[in-house]
Amino acid sequence: MAITAHDIETMIRETFPDAMIRVQGDDGAHFAAEVIDESFRGQNRVQQQRAVYAALKGKMDGAQGELHALALTTKAPG
Template sequence: MAIYAQELEDLLRASFPNAKIAVEGDDGRHMSAMIIDESFRGMNRVQQQRAVYAALKGKMDGPQGELHALALTTKAPD
């Protein structure tokens, strides 16, 4: 089962309601997302990406995950 841009954005929005979020990709398995959120302030990049993966609620877990690859850009607002 694949995951699509709107579903991915909805999952991210649930965890980062005030973030600027842009999701791209339409093959259901390989996507990119940019998330700019105040909650990332003071976190290093690994911590930011772990927060995003937690928001995905297992959609990328293991070889049977709905989403195979996600290119992430994360940061706190300027």
Template sequence: MAIEAQEIETLIRAKFPDAQITITDLAGDGNHWAAEVIDESFRGQNRVQQQRAVYAALKEQMSGSNGALHALALTTKAPD
């Protein structure tokens, strides 16, 4: 079952309510996504810490072979 962009954004926004979030369907199949998340809470964190925080928000959808979200290219940063 494919996941919709809005669902990915909703899951991320639940943890990062003030973030600027851009979701892109890379393959047009609803399975391969890119997300850019820009949030003040990332300031002072390295990229691994930032990305772990976002992946934690998506854990349920990414777990196991039956997870709805199969691939996510993730870019994170604090606002300029």
């Protein structure tokens, strides 16, 4: 079963319940996500993105991952 933008948002929201999350994409494999969360304050972009990838619980891991591409933008609120 293909993963959906809603599935991705739900997984991210479990780790970042108060974040502003926007996920786009409709081909079941390639998506773009923006995650804005206070917990990112003081972290560099790599740390922020690693936290989001961890929230995806292995859905991007290896050739068998359900999610093949995720263009990710992360930041603390302005």
